[in-house]
Amino acid sequence: MNNILKAKNLKALIGIILIYVIVQALIMVGIVDDYYQILLVMICLNIILSVSLNLITGFTGQFSLGHAGFMAIGAYVCGYITVTVEQEFSFLIGIFAGAIAAALVGILIGIPTLRLKGDYLAIATLGMAEIIRIIILNVEAVGGASGLSIPQYANWTWVYIFTVATIVLIKNFINSTHGRACISIREDEIASEAMGINTTRYKVIAFAIGAFFAGVAGALYSLYFYFIKPDQFGFMKSIDILVIVVLGGLGNIHGSIIASILLATISSYLQEYPELKMVIYALVLIVIMILKNKDMTKFKKFITEKILRRQTAV
Amino acid sequence: MTQFLQQLINGISLGSIYALIALGYTMVYGIIKLINFAHGDIYMLGAYIGFVCITYLGLGFVPSLIISMILCAVLGILIEKLAYKPLRNAARIAVLITAIGVSLFLEYGTMAIVGPTIRTFPQVFPQSRFEIIDGVVINVTQIYILLVTIVLMILLQYIVRMTRMGKAMRAVSTDQDAARLMGINVDRTISFTFAIGSALAGAAGILVGIYYNSIDPLMGMIPGIKAFVAAVLGGIGIIPGAMLGGISIGVIETFVSGYGSSLYKDAAAYAILILVLIVKPSGLLGKNVREKV
Amino acid sequence: SSGGGNGNKSTGDTIKIGLNYELSGGVAAYGQSSRDGILMAFDEINAKGGVLGKKIEPVVMDNSSKADEATSVTTKLVNKEKVVAVLGPATSGAFKATIPAATKRKVPAISSSATADDVTVDKNGVKEYAFKTCFNDAFQGTSMANFASKTLNASKAVILTDNANDYSKGLAKSFKETFTANGGTIVAEEAFVADEKDFNAVLTKIKGMDFDVIYLPAYYEEVGLIIKQARDLGIDKPFLGGDGYDSPELIKIAGASALNNVFFSNHYSSQDTDAKVVEFVENFKAKYGKEPDAFHALGYDLGYFIADAIERAGEADSVKIKEALEQTKDFPAITGVLSIDENHNPVKSITIIELKDGVQSVKEKIEP
Amino acid sequence: MPLLTVKNLTKSFGGLTAVSNVNMNIEKGELVGLIGPNGAGKTTVFNLLTGVYVPSSGTIELNTKGKPVVLNGLKPYKITKAGIARTFQNIRLFKDLTVLDNVRIAIHHEVKYGLVPAFFRLPSFGREEKEIYEKALKLLQIFRLDGKKDELAKNLPYGEQRRLEIARALAANPDLLLLDEPAAGMNPNETAELTELIEWIRKEFNVTILLIEHDMSLVMKICERIYVLDYGMVIANGVPEEIKKNKRVIEAYLGEEILNA
Amino acid sequence: MLEIKNINVYYGVIHALKNISLKVQEGEIVTLIGANGAGKTSTLRTISGLVKPSDGSILLDGKEISGINAQEIVKMGISHVPEGRRIFPDMTVLENLELGAFLRRDKAEIKKDMEKVYERFPVLGRRRKQLAGTLSGGEQQMLAMGRALMSRPKIMLLDEPSMGLAPLLVKEIFEIIQDINSQGTTILLVEQNANMALSIAHRAYVLETGSIVLEGPAKELAQSEDIKKAYLGG
Numbered sequence A: 001m002n003n004i005l006k007a008k009n010l011k012a013l014i015g016i017i018l019i020y021v022i023v024q025a026l027i028m029v030g031i032v033d034d035y036y037q038i039l040l041v042m043i044c045l046n047i048i049l050s051v052s053l054n055l056i057t058g059f060t061g062q063f064s065l066g067h068a069g070f071m072a073i074g075a076y077v078c079g080y081i082t083v084t085v086e087q088e089f090s091f092l093i094g095i096f097a098g099a100i101a102a103a104l105v106g107i108l109i110g111i112p113t114l115r116l117k118g119d120y121l122a123i124a125t126l127g128m129a130e131i132i133r134i135i136i137l138n139v140e141a142v143g144g145a146s147g148l149s150i151p152q153y154a155n156w157t158w159v160y161i162f163t164v165a166t167i168v169l170i171k172n173f174i175n176s177t178h179g180r181a182c183i184s185i186r187e188d189e190i191a192s193e194a195m196g197i198n199t200t201r202y203k204v205i206a207f208a209i210g211a212f213f214a215g216v217a218g219a220l221y222s223l224y225f226y227f228i229k230p231d232q233f234g235f236m237k238s239i240d241i242l243v244i245v246v247l248g249g250l251g252n253i254h255g256s257i258i259a260s261i262l263l264a265t266i267s268s269y270l271q272e273y274p275e276l277k278m279v280i281y282a283l284v285l286i287v288i289m290i291l292k293n294k295d296m297t298k299f300k301k302f303i304t305e306k307i308l309r310r311q312t313a314v
Numbered sequence B: 001m002t003q004f005l006q007q008l009i010n011g012i013s014l015g016s017i018y019a020l021i022a023l024g025y026t027m028v029y030g031i032i033k034l035i036n037f038a039h040g041d042i043y044m045l046g047a048y049i050g051f052v053c054i055t056y057l058g059l060g061f062v063p064s065l066i067i068s069m070i071l072c073a074v075l076g077i078l079i080e081k082l083a084y085k086p087l088r089n090a091a092r093i094a095v096l097i098t099a100i101g102v103s104l105f106l107e108y109g110t111m112a113i114v115g116p117t118i119r120t121f122p123q124v125f126p127q128s129r130f131e132i133i134d135g136v137v138i139n140v141t142q143i144y145i146l147l148v149t150i151v152l153m154i155l156l157q158y159i160v161r162m163t164r165m166g167k168a169m170r171a172v173s174t175d176q177d178a179a180r181l182m183g184i185n186v187d188r189t190i191s192f193t194f195a196i197g198s199a200l201a202g203a204a205g206i207l208v209g210i211y212y213n214s215i216d217p218l219m220g221m222i223p224g225i226k227a228f229v230a231a232v233l234g235g236i237g238i239i240p241g242a243m244l245g246g247i248s249i250g251v252i253e254t255f256v257s258g259y260g261s262s263l264y265k266d267a268a269a270y271a272i273l274i275l276v277l278i279v280k281p282s283g284l285l286g287k288n289v290r291e292k293v
Numbered sequence C: 001s002s003g004g005g006n007g008n009k010s011t012g013d014t015i016k017i018g019l020n021y022e023l024s025g026g027v028a029a030y031g032q033s034s035r036d037g038i039l040m041a042f043d044e045i046n047a048k049g050g051v052l053g054k055k056i057e058p059v060v061m062d063n064s065s066k067a068d069e070a071t072s073v074t075t076k077l078v079n080k081e082k083v084v085a086v087l088g089p090a091t092s093g094a095f096k097a098t099i100p101a102a103t104k105r106k107v108p109a110i111s112s113s114a115t116a117d118d119v120t121v122d123k124n125g126v127k128e129y130a131f132k133t134c135f136n137d138a139f140q141g142t143s144m145a146n147f148a149s150k151t152l153n154a155s156k157a158v159i160l161t162d163n164a165n166d167y168s169k170g171l172a173k174s175f176k177e178t179f180t181a182n183g184g185t186i187v188a189e190e191a192f193v194a195d196e197k198d199f200n201a202v203l204t205k206i207k208g209m210d211f212d213v214i215y216l217p218a219y220y221e222e223v224g225l226i227i228k229q230a231r232d233l234g235i236d237k238p239f240l241g242g243d244g245y246d247s248p249e250l251i252k253i254a255g256a257s258a259l260n261n262v263f264f265s266n267h268y269s270s271q272d273t274d275a276k277v278v279e280f281v282e283n284f285k286a287k288y289g290k291e292p293d294a295f296h297a298l299g300y301d302l303g304y305f306i307a308d309a310i311e312r313a314g315e316a317d318s319v320k321i322k323e324a325l326e327q328t329k330d331f332p333a334i335t336g337v338l339s340i341d342e343n344h345n346p347v348k349s350i351t352i353i354e355l356k357d358g359v360q361s362v363k364e365k366i367e368p
Numbered sequence D: 001m002p003l004l005t006v007k008n009l010t011k012s013f014g015g016l017t018a019v020s021n022v023n024m025n026i027e028k029g030e031l032v033g034l035i036g037p038n039g040a041g042k043t044t045v046f047n048l049l050t051g052v053y054v055p056s057s058g059t060i061e062l063n064t065k066g067k068p069v070v071l072n073g074l075k076p077y078k079i080t081k082a083g084i085a086r087t088f089q090n091i092r093l094f095k096d097l098t099v100l101d102n103v104r105i106a107i108h109h110e111v112k113y114g115l116v117p118a119f120f121r122l123p124s125f126g127r128e129e130k131e132i133y134e135k136a137l138k139l140l141q142i143f144r145l146d147g148k149k150d151e152l153a154k155n156l157p158y159g160e161q162r163r164l165e166i167a168r169a170l171a172a173n174p175d176l177l178l179l180d181e182p183a184a185g186m187n188p189n190e191t192a193e194l195t196e197l198i199e200w201i202r203k204e205f206n207v208t209i210l211l212i213e214h215d216m217s218l219v220m221k222i223c224e225r226i227y228v229l230d231y232g233m234v235i236a237n238g239v240p241e242e243i244k245k246n247k248r249v250i251e252a253y254l255g256e257e258i259l260n261a
Numbered sequence E: 001m002l003e004i005k006n007i008n009v010y011y012g013v014i015h016a017l018k019n020i021s022l023k024v025q026e027g028e029i030v031t032l033i034g035a036n037g038a039g040k041t042s043t044l045r046t047i048s049g050l051v052k053p054s055d056g057s058i059l060l061d062g063k064e065i066s067g068i069n070a071q072e073i074v075k076m077g078i079s080h081v082p083e084g085r086r087i088f089p090d091m092t093v094l095e096n097l098e099l100g101a102f103l104r105r106d107k108a109e110i111k112k113d114m115e116k117v118y119e120r121f122p123v124l125g126r127r128r129k130q131l132a133g134t135l136s137g138g139e140q141q142m143l144a145m146g147r148a149l150m151s152r153p154k155i156m157l158l159d160e161p162s163m164g165l166a167p168l169l170v171k172e173i174f175e176i177i178q179d180i181n182s183q184g185t186t187i188l189l190v191e192q193n194a195n196m197a198l199s200i201a202h203r204a205y206v207l208e209t210g211s212i213v214l215e216g217p218a219k220e221l222a223q224s225e226d227i228k229k230a231y232l233g234g
C-alpha cells in the first residue's frame, strides 16, 4: 500500500513541476502574456478558495455562505501588514498572519454557530461575513470604503506555490483519520458521534482550516491585485465560490479545480459580450446544473446497457 | 418620546415591507425546502410590470396590481417547471445554485431590456400623511403596506391550514411519495405554491415601487436577502414567523440607526439574528425538533 | 509580441481605444451611462471623418463592477487588443486597480468620473499614465463648504454620507475640513449605505437636531429618496450636494415640490443655454430617447478629449498621446473648459446650482 | 460490581414521560434483552445510555476498570470512548462511504497522530494508518465483509448492512454493545443466522450485550436475562422462562404464552 | 383483477425487477415473500406508479395502468400502504385520514368511512387530535392502514405491515388484514414474516433477486421443504 502511495506521489510531483515549467516557458517566449497570467492567477485563487470551501461544505457537510468573509480578513490583515512593515518578505509574514487571523475568526465564530444545521448555518455564516465586511468598511486605518492599495509583491510563481500547497495539504488532511471524521459528520452526524467522534471539534477544525486557506487566498489576492476594497468581499463573492464547489461536485477536489478553470475561462470569454455576459453566464449555470443531474443516471444506464452487455457477450 | 414613536413607526413600516417579501419566501421554502433566491427578482419584475401598466398602459392601481400578480404567478410557475423541476431529486444545494442562476438571469435579462438606470414610479396614491400626535407622522402608503401584509398573512395561513390545497401542500412538504399515494398531484401542488409565492412577490414589488417610487433591475437583491434573513429569524417555513421576523428586522435596523450608528445597522441585524439562532436554532417561532433516533 | 514595452501604436486604418466599464454588477448604471456618452462622441467624430484621417474603433469590455476584473480587462485591452488608450472604469477603486497594468504597457488610462483625490497621485508622486477629467473630491467639498458658510451663512451642518462610497466620503471629508476652518460646527455625521431605500430612521434622528444645512454628497438615486423622505418628515432645511445630483431622474424620484432649498456643485448646468450644451442635450435625446445625466455628459466629453489628444499627438502612439494629454490647455468641453495640471487632474470651474421646484438655476460660478 | 448500573433513570418529552424510574444492572459478560410494546421507551433508554438524550433525572454508571464512571450528561463521543457502542433501529451507516471507511471511522478514537502529521504525512501517520487499516480489515474478515471492503455501504444488501453496522460498533472497542432491533426486516432464516452471529460475537469479542428485539425467537433463545418495559417502566425482569410466563408481560406485550420459542 | 406482465425496473444501473409477472384475483389475499432486496417493495411501488417500469404492462380490470401517474392510479382504486408507514408526522390523526380521502368529494360518505376506521381502530378514535408523529409504531401502522382505507380501495397493497411491531400487534395486524379482506377488499401483501403471511393468504409468489421463482396456493408453499428452508427458518 505504501509503495503505491509513493509512486502516485511521485507522479503528482512530476506533474506539478511540469505544469510550472511549461507555463514558465510559455511566459518566456511571450505566448502567456500579462493577461493570461492574470487569468492563471484568478484560476489559482479560485482553486484555493473552492478547495477550502469544499472541505467545509463538501466534505464536512456544513453549508457555509461566508467564505468571502474569511478571504476579506486574510486580504486586509496581509495588506495592512505589508503596507505598514514594508520590508523585504514582509508580505510572507502578511500571508501567514492573514491566514491565521482568518482561522482564528473562523474558530471564534464557528464554536457557537456550528450547532446550527443546514440553511440556518448558511444564513448565520452569511451574516458573519457581512458583519466582517461592515466592520472593515468602518475601519479608516485600512481605507474604509475607498480601499487599500498594496505594493504588488505576489507573482504567478508565488500564487502557484501556495495553490499546490493548499491542494496537497487539504488532500492529505482528508485522507487521514481526521478527514474521515469530518466526512462522517456529513454522512450522519448522530452516527458519527456515536462512533466516538467529537463532532463539534471536527466541525470547528474543518471551519478553521477552510478559513485559513481562504485567508491565504485573500492575502495573495491583495498582493497580486494590489488594491482591495470591502465590496470585493461581499455576499456575491461567497456565492461565486459556492458555485464553483457545487459545479465541481461536493466532496470532489479535482472537480473544484476543473470548475475553477472552466468558470474563469468562460467569464474571460464573456468579457467581450458586456450586455449579455451575465445573462449567458446565468443560463450556462442553470443548464449545467440540470444536465449534471439528469444525464448521470442516463449515462450510467448507457454504460450498463451498452458496455456491460458487450462484456457479457464476449 | 416623539422621536421614539416616530422611529417605531418607521421600523414597523420598513419591517412590513420585509415581511411582505418574506411571506412568499417562507411559503415556498415551507413546501419544497428551497431557498428560492429568485424570489427577490420576481419582486423586482412585479415592480416593473406595475410600472409598465401604470405608466405606459395608463391603468389604475388595482388593475395594475392584479395584472402584476397574475404575470408573476405565471412566471413563478414557468421558472419552477423549467429550472427547478428537473432537479426534484437532486441535492438541495444543487437546486440552490440553480436558483442563483435564475436570479442572475432575471436581474441581467431585465437589465439588458430596460437598462441599468433607475425608473421612477408615478404617484398613484395621494401623498398624504397624518400627524398622529405632535411631530409623529405616518404616510398613507405605509398604512396600506402594513394592512396588505397583515391581510395576506392571514389569508396565507388560512389557505395552508384550512383548505384542501393547503393540506395537499403540507403533505407534499413532508413526504412527496406518500402524498402521491394519497392521490395528490405533487407537480400541480408545487406549481400552485410557486404561483402564490410569486404573486405575493409581485404584489410586494408594486407596493414598494409606489412607496419608494424608484425601481431598478437590481432592486430585488438586498430586500431579497433581508427577507430571507427575516424568514429565518422568524422560523423559516412558518407564515406568522415571516411577519414577526420581518417586523423585527425592520425595527432593529431602525432603532440601531436612530439611536446608535446607522453604519452598523445591518451588522446589528445580523448579529441579533445569529444570537437568536444560537439560543433558538430554528428561529423565533420554529419548533426545536431534534431528530428522533 | 514583446511584453512590457514602449507603448502601443495603431498602425492599421483605425485607432483602437479601449473602454473598460462597469457594464454589469452593482454600479452598472454609471458604467453604461459613461459608455453611452463616449460612444456617442466617437460616432460623431467618426461621422466627421475620424482622427488623423482614421476612424476610432472602440473596444468595449465589461469589468462586472469588480476591481480585479477591471485589472484583467485593462491588461487584456493593452496586451491583446493593443489599444492606444483605455477609458474607464467609472469608479475610483476600479480605476485605481487598472493603472499599474496600463502604466506597465505605457498606455494612458483616463477616467471621467473617478473623483478620488489620490487616483492620479500617490506618495511616490504623479502616476505617469493616469489621468482624470472630473473634479477632485476635495475641490467640490471645499467649494460647497465655502458656499454654505459664506453665501448661506450657515454655522451648523449635518453631514450625511454614503458609507460604502468613496466619492461620498471624499466630498464629506473636505467639506468638513473647510466648513470647520470657516468657523462652522459639524453637528453630526450620519451615514447610510447605497442601495437602501428607506432612510426614515436616520432622518428622524436628524430632525431632532439643531442645524442650518445638511450636506449630502451622494448620487441622485439615494438623494432623491432622502430629500423626499426628509420633506415628508417635515425637514425643510437646505440640502447641499455635489455633481452626483445631476440627473433628470432626481425630480421624478423626489417630486418637484420636495426640491426646494437644494444646492449642488456641478461642472455645468444642463439647463445651460450655451449652444453646445443645447445641441448635445438634443442629440442625446434623439439618439437614446432620454435626457442625459452627469455620467453621459462626462463620458461624451471624455470621447472628444481623447480624440483631441490623439490629434495633437499627431500619431496614434500611446506614449505620444500621454504627452499630448499632459499638454491639454483650455479644452472646450460641454462640462466646462478644462486644462490638465501637473498632477494629471483637470483645472476647471465649478458651478453651484440651485433647485427651485426641481428647476435648475445657476447660483454661483467658482473659478479654480 | 455490575458493568452497567442504571438508577431511577427518567426522561420526559414535554408532557410525555417516555422512560420513568428505570433501574437496571448488567453484569460483565451478560447478554441481556430489552423488550416491550411499541413506544414503551426501549430506544429512548438506548438514547439515554449513549448520550443522544440527556436524562431528566437518574444516573448511569459504567464500570469498566474497577472504577465506575458516571455517564449522564456526557456527550455521545465521550460515552463511546468510555466503552459503550451501539447500532440503530433504522440503520445509520455512512451510506456514501466504503465499507472499509465505515469501520475505519469507528477506530478513530484510538488514533494518536495529530493534525500536523496528517497534513505533512509524517512517519507516525503512515504507521498508524497501517495499523488502522489492518485492524479494520481483520474485523471485516470476521464478518465476511472483506470481499466488499471497497463497495459503498448503501449498495450492500440489507442483511449485510445490519452486519456492517455491528462490525462498525465493535470497531469502537466497546465493553458494552447495544443492539436496537438487529433482526427487524429479516426473514426467519436470516434471523436464525443473526442469532448465532450475536452469540458468537459475545464470545469472540468478550463484550457484554444489551439488545432490543421484537422477534421472540431470537430473544428467548439467546438472552440470559430480560427486562420488560411498558409505558417507560420496568414491569418485569428475569430469565426467559419467567418472562414467558409473566402475566403482565403476556397482557402487555406477548399476547399469549410462548411455549416453545 | 390486477395483472402484471413481464415488467422490468431499473434504478440507474441496478436491475431490480426482471421480467416479473403476477396476478391477483378479486377477493384474494396474495402474498409476495422473499429475502431482503429481492424486489418486493419495488414491485408494489411499480404497481402504484411511484416507479416507472422500463417495459411490460400492468393491467387493472383489463385497463393498462403502467405509465399512469400515481395520483391517477389511486383514483382507479389501488391504495398502497408503504414500507415504513410514511404517515404525515406533523399532522394530526384526523388530518392524515382526511388526506386518505383526498380525491373524494362526498363529504357525508367520508365522514361515515372515518367513523368506520375509528371503529376498526379504536386507538385512533381516541387520538384524533394527536400529531401522528408521536404515535407508537403499532399505532402508526394502524393509521397508515386506516388512511389507505379512506380512499375506498378495490385493492390494497401492503408493504411489510408487521415490521418492527410487538408480537401482540403483529397478530392484531394480521387479523385486521383478514377482516378487511373479508369485507371485500382485495389484498396484495408483502411480508418478511412469511409464516404469518402464508397462513392468511390464498396464494403466494416467491421473489428472489428480482425474479419470481415460485408461485402457488399459500398452504402448499407453506408445506414446501424448499420454502421452509429458505424463508420459514425451518
Ligand SMILES: Nc1ncnc2c1ncn2[C@@H]1O[C@H](COP(=O)(O)OP(=O)(O)OP(=O)(O)O)[C@@H](O)[C@H]1O
Residues within 6 Å of the ligand: B290, B291, B292, D013, D016, D018, D036, D037, D038, D039, D040, D041, D042, D043, D044, D045, D089, E133, E134, E135, E136, E137, E138, E164
Ligand atoms: N425526541 C422525542 N420527542 C418526543 N417524543 C419522543 C421522542 N423520542 C421518543 N419519544 C416518545 O417516547 C416514547 C418511547 O419511544 P421509543 O422510541 O423509546 O419507543 P420504543 O420502545 O423503542 O418503541 P419501538 O418498539 O416502536 O421502537 C414514544 O411515545 C415516542 O413517541
Ligand SMILES: Nc1ncnc2c1ncn2[C@@H]1O[C@H](COP(=O)(O)OP(=O)(O)OP(=O)(O)O)[C@@H](O)[C@H]1O
Residues within 6 Å of the ligand: D158, D185, E011, E012, E014, E016, E034, E035, E036, E037, E038, E039, E040, E041, E042, E043, E083, E192
Ligand atoms: N431508490 C433506489 N435506488 C437504487 N436502488 C434501489 C432503490 N430502491 C431499491 N433499490 C434496490 O433494488 C433492489 C430491490 O429493492 P426492494 O426495496 O424492492 O427490495 P425488498 O424486497 O422490498 O427488500 P426489503 O425486504 O429489504 O424491503 C435492491 O437491490 C435495492 O438495493
Ligand SMILES: [Mg+2]
Residues within 6 Å of the ligand: D042, D043, D044, D089
Ligand atoms: Mg425502538
Ligand SMILES: [Mg+2]
Residues within 6 Å of the ligand: E040, E041, E042, E083, E159
Ligand atoms: Mg421492502
